[in-house]
Amino acid sequence: MNKTKAIKYAQDFIISDGHIDLPFRLNKEGLLFNKNIDLNYETNGNFDIPKAKRGGLNCPFMAIYIPSEKKENEAYQFANSLIDLMENVINSNKDFNFAYSPSDVLENFKNGKISLPMGMENGSALGNEIKNLDYFFKRGIRYITLTHAKNNQICDSSYEKEKKWGGLSDFGKLLVKEMNSIGMMIDVSHVSDDTFFDIVKISNKPIIASHSSPRVLTPGFERNLSDEMIELIAKTNGVILINFGSSFVNSKSNKIFTDINDDVEKWRVEKKFKSDDKEVEEYRDQLINKLNPFADIEDVLDAIDHVYNLVGDDYIGFGSDYDGLGNTLPKNLKDVSTYINLIEGLIKRAYSKESIEKICYKNFFRAWNANLQNHQI
Ligand SMILES: [Zn+2]
Incomplete structure (x- = not known):
C-alpha cells in the first residue's frame, strides 16, 4: 500500500x-573527451537513465567537482572540460535536456525529459x-560550493584542521556579494563554521x-550542519539538501569510515599512489567489505526528521x-x-503528501527561483 x-x-x-x-565519475572512467556518451543502460554507477526513470528522478544537479590539488588555471580548465563533458552527455541522450532555471525543469518534465x-x-x-x-554562470553553473577538502582563495574548509582565513577571505566576501547579484546560489556544504557565519552575515539571498546532514547525528563532524546553522539557513529561506552517505547520518558509521580513510591514506602514501588511483579505491573497498560500516535508510529518514522537527517542512x-x-x-x-524507498519511509513516518512534494523539489526550487530573481545578467 505505502x-x-x-x-x-x-x-x-x-x-x-x-x-x-x-561528471567526475565519467572522468574517472576515462570519458572526459568522448563526444558520444550513452547512459541509457544499466551502468555500474549510482546514476544512469534506467535507474533515474525507475526512481522518478527528474532534476539531478551535476557536480562540476574540482579536486583541491588543481590550482588556478588547471582548475579553470578542468571545470571547463567537465562542463563540455556534460554538454556531450546531454547531446548524446535524448532523455536528457539542459536546464538553467526551475521553469526549464518544469518544461522538460512535461516533455518527459530529465534535466x-x-x-x-x-x-x-x-x-x-x-x-x-x-563566465561560469553563462556556461550554466547555478550554484558554487565555495570550497572542497582544503582551504582555498575564497574561504576555509571544514576538513582542514589549520584554517587559513578564519572564515571568508576578502576575495570571498566580494564573491558572495557578486553571487547574490548575478543569481548564483551559494552552497555552504564543505565550508568551515566560521566561513558559514561570514556568509550568513553578508548574503541577502536564500x-x-x-x-x-545534521551534525547532531555525527557529533564533532564539522562537514555537517549544527542546529544553529540549520536554523540560520531556514531564516534565509534556503534549503538543506540531505546527504545520504553513511558517515553523514550515523556516528558509528562515521567513526568506522574515518578509521578506514586514515588507514587508506597511510597505505596510499606508503605505496606512492595518487588519491584517485584505482588501486586506492580497491584497497578501500576491501576494508569496507571486512568492516560492514553501512548506515541504514532509517538513519537518512532520522536526518530528515531532525530538520523537520527543528524548522518544519519548508527547508528540506x-x-x-x-x-x-x-x-x-x-x-x-x-x-x-x-x-522510492525514501518516499515510502516518509509516508510511514506520517509525512503528508504536501510535505513530501516540498521535500522532493518545491523547497529547492523556491530557493533557486529566489536567487534568480532580479539577477543582473
Ligand atoms: Zn562534496
Missing part, C-alpha cells in the same frame, strides 16, 4: 537532487577573477547546503552525493532508483 503510493508520488512529483557526481542542471563544487576554478563568475530536500561516495551508501538507498 509502496504503491510511494511509486505514484515518485512518478507524479518532480524529484530533484542537489548533488550527483556523474541536468549544474553546480560547481569548489570555487578554486574562479581563480582570483570575479569576471569568471559571470542559502543552500547542496549535500550536508535531497542531496544524495550519489556517484561521489563510492561504496559508502546506506542499506536500501544504494542508487537513484531508490528514492
Whole structure:
C-alpha cells in the first residue's frame, strides 16, 4: 500500500537532487573527451537513465567537482572540460535536456525529459577573477560550493584542521556579494563554521547546503550542519539538501569510515599512489567489505526528521552525493532508483503528501527561483 503510493508520488512529483557526481565519475572512467556518451543502460554507477526513470528522478544537479590539488588555471580548465563533458552527455541522450532555471525543469518534465542542471563544487576554478563568475554562470553553473577538502582563495574548509582565513577571505566576501547579484546560489556544504557565519552575515539571498546532514547525528563532524546553522539557513529561506552517505547520518558509521580513510591514506602514501588511483579505491573497498560500516535508510529518514522537527517542512530536500561516495551508501538507498524507498519511509513516518512534494523539489526550487530573481545578467 505505502509502496504503491510511494511509486505514484515518485512518478507524479518532480524529484530533484542537489548533488550527483556523474561528471567526475565519467572522468574517472576515462570519458572526459568522448563526444558520444550513452547512459541509457544499466551502468555500474549510482546514476544512469534506467535507474533515474525507475526512481522518478527528474532534476539531478551535476557536480562540476574540482579536486583541491588543481590550482588556478588547471582548475579553470578542468571545470571547463567537465562542463563540455556534460554538454556531450546531454547531446548524446535524448532523455536528457539542459536546464538553467526551475521553469526549464518544469518544461522538460512535461516533455518527459530529465534535466541536468549544474553546480560547481569548489570555487578554486574562479581563480582570483570575479569576471569568471559571470563566465561560469553563462556556461550554466547555478550554484558554487565555495570550497572542497582544503582551504582555498575564497574561504576555509571544514576538513582542514589549520584554517587559513578564519572564515571568508576578502576575495570571498566580494564573491558572495557578486553571487547574490548575478543569481548564483551559494552552497555552504564543505565550508568551515566560521566561513558559514561570514556568509550568513553578508548574503541577502536564500542559502543552500547542496549535500550536508545534521551534525547532531555525527557529533564533532564539522562537514555537517549544527542546529544553529540549520536554523540560520531556514531564516534565509534556503534549503538543506540531505546527504545520504553513511558517515553523514550515523556516528558509528562515521567513526568506522574515518578509521578506514586514515588507514587508506597511510597505505596510499606508503605505496606512492595518487588519491584517485584505482588501486586506492580497491584497497578501500576491501576494508569496507571486512568492516560492514553501512548506515541504514532509517538513519537518512532520522536526518530528515531532525530538520523537520527543528524548522518544519519548508527547508528540506535531497542531496544524495550519489556517484561521489563510492561504496559508502546506506542499506536500501544504494542508487537513484531508490528514492522510492525514501518516499515510502516518509509516508510511514506520517509525512503528508504536501510535505513530501516540498521535500522532493518545491523547497529547492523556491530557493533557486529566489536567487534568480532580479539577477543582473
Ligand atoms: Zn562534496
